[in-house]
Every structure is written in structure tokens, then in C-alpha cells.
Amino acid sequence: MREITLSQAVNEALAEEMRRDPTTFIIGEDVAEAGTPFKILSGLVEEFGTKRVVDTPISEPGFVGLAVGAAMTGTRPIVDLMFGDFIFLIMDQLCNQAAKTHYMSGGKMTAPMVLRTNLGATRRSGAQHSQSLHALVAHIPGLKVAMPSSAYEAKGLLKTAIRDNNPVVIFEDKLMYQDKAGVPEKEYLIPFGIANVKRTGSDITLIGTSSMVQVAEAAADILALEGISAEVIDPRTIVPLDEGTLIKSVKKTSRAIIIDEGHQSYGITGEIASRLNEKAFYYLDAPVLRMGAMDVPIPFSPALEDITVPTPERVAANARKLCAGEMIHAT
Amino acid sequence: MSTETKTASNTEDYLRMYRQMVRIRTFEDNANQLYLSAKMPGLTHMYSGQEAVAVGICEALKVSDKITSTHRGHGHCVAKGANFKEMFCELLGKEEGYCRGKGGSMHIADQSNGNLGANAIVGGSMGIATGSAFTAKMLGKDDVTVCFFGDGATAQGIMYEVMNMAALWNLPVIYACENNGYSEYTKTEEIAAGSITARAEAFGIEAFQVDGQDVLAVNTLATDLAARARKGEGPFFIELMTYRYHGHHVGDINREYYRTKDEEKDWKENRDPIIRFRTHLVVEGLATEEELDAFNAEIASDAEAAVAYALDAKYPDVSEVDMHVFTDIKHALA
Numbered sequence: 235m236r237e238i239t240l241s242q243a244v245n246e247a248l249a250e251e252m253r254r255d256p257t258t259f260i261i262g263e264d265v266a267e268a269g270t271p272f273k274i275l276s277g278l279v280e281e282f283g284t285k286r287v288v289d290t291p292i293s294e295p296g297f298v299g300l301a302v303g304a305a306m307t308g309t310r311p312i313v314d315l316m317f318g319d320f321i322f323l324i325m326d327q328l329c330n331q332a333a334k335t336h337y338m339s340g341g342k343m344t345a346p347m348v349l350r351t352n353l354g355a356t357r358r359s360g361a362q363h364s365q366s367l368h369a370l371v372a373h374i375p376g377l378k379v380a381m382p383s384s385a386y387e388a389k390g391l392l393k394t395a396i397r398d399n400n401p402v403v404i405f406e407d408k409l410m411y412q413d414k415a416g417v418p419e420k421e422y423l424i425p426f427g428i429a430n431v432k433r434t435g436s437d438i439t440l441i442g443t444s445s446m447v448q449v450a451e452a453a454a455d456i457l458a459l460e461g462i463s464a465e466v467i468d469p470r471t472i473v474p475l476d477e478g479t480l481i482k483s484v485k486k487t488s489r490a491i492i493i494d495e496g497h498q499s500y501g502i503t504g505e506i507a508s509r510l511n512e513k514a515f516y517y518l519d520a521p522v523l524r525m526g527a528m529d530v531p532i533p534f535s536p537a538l539e540d541i542t543v544p545t546p547e548r549v550a551a552n553a554r555k556l557c558a559g560e561m562i563h564a565t
Numbered sequence: 566m567s568t569e570t571k572t573a574s575n576t577e578d579y580l581r582m583y584r585q586m587v588r589i590r591t592f593e594d595n596a597n598q599l600y601l602s603a604k605m606p607g608l609t610h611m612y613s614g615q616e617a618v619a620v621g622i623c624e625a626l627k628v629s630d631k632i633t634s635t636h637r638g639h640g641h642c643v644a645k646g647a648n649f650k651e652m653f654c655e656l657l658g659k660e661e662g663y664c665r666g667k668g669g670s671m672h673i674a675d676q677s678n679g680n681l682g683a684n685a686i687v688g689g690s691m692g693i694a695t696g697s698a699f700t701a702k703m704l705g706k707d708d709v710t711v712c713f714f715g716d717g718a719t720a721q722g723i724m725y726e727v728m729n730m731a732a733l734w735n736l737p738v739i740y741a742c743e744n745n746g747y748s749e750y751t752k753t754e755e756i757a758a759g760s761i762t763a764r765a766e767a768f769g770i771e772a773f774q775v776d777g778q779d780v781l782a783v784n785t786l787a788t789d790l791a792a793r794a795r796k797g798e799g800p801f802f803i804e805l806m807t808y809r810y811h812g813h814h815v816g817d818i819n820r821e822y823y824r825t826k827d828e829e830k831d832w833k834e835n836r837d838p839i840i841r842f843r844t845h846l847v848v849e850g851l852a853t854e855e856e857l858d859a860f861n862a863e864i865a866s867d868a869e870a871a872v873a874y875a876l877d878a879k880y881p882d883v884s885e886v887d888m889h890v891f892t893d894i895k896h897a898l899a
């Protein structure tokens with residue numbers, strides 16, 4: 235299979251869906267000629283023109299609100315929010331407006347829009363350009379949330395998102411834009427709410443989101459050398475969440491670590507751990523562990539930034555302890 | 566920066582303004598070099614070309630006056646009185662940096678000189694600047710706050726919310742819009758409808774447009790407005806017409822798709838704020854070429870020493886990572 239970058243995969247998904255559906259359009263800052271600072275959208279304005287690839291002023295609440303209204307009245311906006319950290323600026327439009335439109339109208343109105351943005355630290359970008367804020371959005375009923383872990387997922391999930399009639403937020407890892415993966419040339423979609431079992435194992439389940447899937451896989455490699463067999467699962471969407479696959483795996487392995495780049499407290503990891511406790515309690519041989527970003531603003535200094543995020547070594551170390559029965563009472 | 570409110574009418578003030586502009590340019594040339602030689606973590610935004618704005622304004626301020634800065638903030642930081650050593654240490658994420666390496670280029674702040682900080686959110690400092698002016702008024706201090714921001718930031722809604730309040734309450738704040746013609750890769754005319762100064766005027770705020778490449782014009786206006794703001798006649802708005810010489814950030818090298826090399830050349834050769842002021846100083850007999858060259862050489866060697874120091878300086882200890890999340894608690898996670 236040919237390999238393309240995550241950036242190219244996103245670009246292809248957008249081009250294909252925009253060809254298919256003339257009501258779609260892209261809106262955001264420097265999305266046209268510049269193709270975004272990450273150069274993800276290069277070439278799209280040449281094909282679709284400035285009517286459908288719309289450059290905006292630096293007015294995030296304004297253009298997201300505009301997208302909500304456009305979505306409610308017959309178009310399908312695909313919003314480009316340059317950094318995930320800017321989600322704080324648009325919370326009202328996304329969470330009070332888009333998320334609730336369908337429900338508050340008693341099912342009469344919809345807001346079929348996609349908001350593409352990113353997450354991820356260790357790019358030396360400082361505390362306001364390094365956050366992973368998907369948990370904030372996942373907390374709000376009415377928003378679907380996708381977290382692609384490779385170019386393959388990025389393309390398939392984005393195409394599904396664009397066809398979904400609900401508001402969908404997609405978080406791409408900004409450090410993965412140049413990472414390549416096999417992506418079929420033939421069209422495919424990845425349905426929401428279906429987890430991907432990346433590798434099967436029998437001793438412990440490692441559940442990772444976005445780039446933490448790679449961290450989980452690398453940890454599984456380390457553990458394999460020591461005779462510990464880890465199962466690695468990528469939920470792919472956190473809303474909806476494929477609880478069934480996760481529970482089934484944990485019932486088999488009896489141990490689990492959830493790895494996610496959001497802050498450790500009040501995040502996705504806690505939510506998944508809680509569901510496993512509720513629904514697989516009698517099958518567990520150890521507490522379900524959460525591994526997230528440290529509960530600190532992401533520091534600039536490389537010496538500090540690198541220790542704020544989960545690493546394969548730290549995941550493996552925790553897995554080792556769980557399997558050895560050393561963490562019955564986690565500290 | 567002087568410690569008193571003053572008019573820049575004597576030679577000493579003029580020479581300090583010259584030196585401060587050269588210090589900014591020199592700082593940026595070194596920072597760019599650190600990036601190009603892969604010694605600096607991350608990206609940074611160069612202030613080169615806009616020196617007369619930061620210097621003309623900050624030379625009109627007292628140490629206790631406040632400024633808020635932007636992602637393109639090294640110039641403001643230097644102009645408000647910061648040292649090279651702590652600045653380079655911050656850019657390299659070292660413990661002796663102004664923010665102990667936690668902030669970096671986009672969050673550099675120098676509380677000792679009234680710099681409340683750079684900001685990586687466009688428009689993110691507009692509320693802070695207005696709040697700082699609110700404090701001055703509430704506590705009866707005569708401090709003025711200058712809010713630096715770019716043309717692109719005029720698209721942020723918060724600007725209109727805070728200008729409204731500042732005007733209603735006569736706050737001592739000066740909104741300084743550095744119009745360098747671009748926000749990232751987009752020309753200002755493509756993102757700003759109508760007139761920028763007229764937007765401030767709509768709130769009854771006196772607004773001015775000034776040549777941001779003319780340090781004396783900037784300084785004269787800023788001195789007057791700062792004095793008036795201290796008397797309770799604020800807020801004010803200034804649009805400073807200027808130009809950034811480098812790309813949007815240091816990695817923005819191929820930029821002909823959004824602006825021509827000829828345009829850059831024209832600004833650099835015909836409107837450079839340092840060359841213009843230097844010519845003025847020499848023609849007016851305030852300094853000789855040799856004296857000015859000596860300043861330049863001294864500043865260059867200061868910068869070189871500060872860079873060398875910062876490169877060798879140590880990183881913060883890893884135990885600092887969870888320090889400063891909350892005040893009064895050494896380790897937030899403890």
C-alpha cells in the first residue's frame with residue numbers, strides 16, 4: 235500500500251468530500267494561499283476557489299459562529315482552528331450553540347459542521363500552543379469527538395465526520411503531520427464508535443488515543459521482550475466511545491492502562507477507567523491506571539516539557555508493576 | 566528607559582533611543598542565528614523593522630508604567646528595560662531566564678520593568694492591559710499602561726469590549742496597534758474592513774496614525790499621550806505604520822507568494838528606522854559616525870557575551886516542573 239503523511243491524508247479527505255458535496259466549504263485563518271501554517275491545505279484553494287476555501291480575519295468566535303449558522307441553513311462548513319488551544323476562544327459558539335441546536339429544537343434543526351484542530355506537546359511551543367483539550371469538548375453532550383492516531387485514521391475519520399449530521403470536532407496531533415502511514419488509494423470511511431485493536435495480547439490492555447497509540451505500541455514492544463503480552467487498543471473516537479471492545483479486552487487481560495495527552499485529572503483517562511471499573515470490576519486483577527499529561531501548564535523549557543507527557547518507558551514501567559501485582563493500591 | 570516622565574529633547578535621550586533600537590535589532594539577529602543553527606528550541610517571531618515603535622513608546626514611559634506585549638515581543642521587552650542575558654536564557658529555556666525557562670520567547674515577561682508579558686494568543690493581552698489601567702485608576706497611581714498589538718489583532722472581539730469600557734471609565738491605557746501590513750501570510754487590507762482608527766473613534770477614543778519608522782514622531786506623540794492619560798484624559802489609540810523584515814516567524818523563509826522581495830527591499834533600504842535616525846543624529850551634529858559605530862560594536866559584543874552565557878547556562882531542575890502552578894505552594898502536586 236502507498237504511504238502518505240497525515241497532512242496529505244487530511245488534504246485528500248477534504249478534496250474528495252468537497253468534490254462529492256458542493257455545499258461543503260473550508261473556513262479559517264490562512265487556509266487559502268498559505269494552506270495553513272502547517273501547509274496541510276495546500277492546493278485546495280486552487281481547485282475549489284476562494285468561495286469554498288475562505289480566509290478569515292483572526293476572529294475565531296466570529297467565524298465559528300458563522301459556521302454554526304451556515305450549517306443550520308444548508309451548508310457543511312469545515313472549520314480550521316489553527317491551534318487546539320484556541321478552542322477556549324470559541325467555547326460559546328461550539329458548546330452553547332452548535333452542540334445544543336438539535337436538542338433544543340426538539341430535533342428539528344441540525345448543525346452539520348466539522349471543526350478540525352490539533353493537540354500535542356513537545357513542540358517547544360509554550361503553554362498556549364501545546365495543550366490537548368479534547369476532554370473539554372467531549373464533556374459537552376451533542377458534540378462528537380474523533381482522535382486519529384495515524385494518516386489512515388485521519389483520512390477515514392475526517393470523511394465520516396464531514397458526512398455526519400452532527401457537529402464533530404477532530405483533534406489531529408500537530409507533531410504527527412509529517413508521519414507516514416499506509417493509506418489505500420481506493421475510497422474508504424472509518425465509522426465512528428468502532429475501536430481498533432492494534433495488537434492482541436493477554437496480560438494487560440493498553441488503551442491509547444491519538445499519538446499515545448504509538449506510545450502504547452512502543453511500550454508493548456518493550457514489554458514483549460520481557461514476556462509480558464500487551465493488547466493495544468485505539469478507540470479512534472472518544473464520543474461515541476466503543477465501550478464494548480474495551481470492556482471485552484479488559485475482561486480477557488484483567489489489567490488496563492489508559493494513555494492520553496490531556497491533563498491527567500478530570501480527563502478522558504478517568505472516564506474510561508471509570509467505565510471499566512463499573513463494567514468489568516470482577517475481572518480486574520489490578521487498579522485501572524490513568525496516564526495523562528502532568529497537571530501543569532506545558533512548560534517551554536525542553537528540560538521540563540519532555541517530562542510532562544507519557545513515554546513508552548513510563549507506560550512499560552507501570553505495566554510491569556501492574557502485572558507483578560505491585561500496584562494493588564496505586565499511589 | 567528614564568525613571569521620570571520627560572520629553573526626549575536632549576542629546577542623551579536621543580542617543581539612548583538610538584542604542585535601544587540597535588539593541589533590539591542586534592538581539593533579533595542573534596536570536597535568528599540561534600534558530601538557524603538549531604540551538605534554539607521552537608520558533609520565534611522577529612521584531613526587526615519595528616524598533617522605532619517599541620522604543621519611541623517605551624522611552625515615553627516610566628519604569629512603573631506597564632506594557633503588555635505580543636508573540637512578536639522581544640522588541641517591547643528590550644525597550645522596557647530588559648537585559649540580554651536573562652532574555653537569551655529565556656529563549657533557550659534556561660533557569661536564569663526571566664521566566665525560569667517556563668515561558669520562552671512567546672511568554673517572556675519582565676515584571677521588574679513593568680512588562681506584564683508577551684502573549685501567544687492574538688489579542689490575548691487586551692483585557693490585561695485594560696485591567697492594569699483599571700488598577701492604576703482604582704489605586705490612585707499615575708501609571709499608564711500601553712497595550713501593544715498587531716493589525717491582525719484588531720479582528721478580535723475583545724478589543725471592542727475593552728475599548729468600550731476603557732472609554733466609559735476614562736482608563737489610562739494607550740492601545741498601540743503596530744500595523745506592519747500583515748497578519749501571518751495575509752495582507753491587512755484583506756482582513757480589516759474600513760478604517761482601524763475609526764473603530765476607536767466610534768467609542769469616542771482619540772485616535773492617531775503615525776509613521777512607525779520615525780522614532781521621534783512616535784516618541785513625541787507617546788510622550789504627549791502618556792502625560793494626558795496620567796491626567797485622566799485617556800484612553801488613546803495609536804496606529805503605527807511599520808513593517809516586519811523577517812517572515813512571520815523565523816521558519817517563514819519562502820514568502821514570495823504573499824509579499825515581494827522588492828517590497829521588503831524598499832522598506833529596508835528606504836524606511837529603516839535605525840538608518841533614518843542615525844542620519845538625523847549625524848546631520849544635526851548630535852553624534853559622529855564613529856561614536857555611533859562604537860555603540861553598535863559595544864552592543865554587538867554585549868549580545869555575543871549574553872548568547873555565550875545563555876548557551877552554557879543550565880536548564881531548570883526537573884523538580885521545577887510542578888512548581889508555580891499555584892502561588893504559595895512549592896509543589897502543586899505534592
Ligand SMILES: Cc1ncc(C[n+]2csc(CCOP(=O)(O)OP(=O)(O)O)c2C)c(N)n1
Nearest residue numbers: 292637685686687715716717718747748749
Ligand atoms: C487567537 C489566536 N488566533 C490565531 C493565532 C495564530 N497567530 C499567531 S500570530 C498571528 C498573526 C498576528 O498578526 P498581527 O496581529 O498583525 O501581528 P504580527 O504577527 O504582524 O506582529 C496569528 C494568526 C493566535 N496566536 N491566536
Ligand SMILES: [Mg+2]
Nearest residue numbers: 715716747748
Ligand atoms: Mg501584523
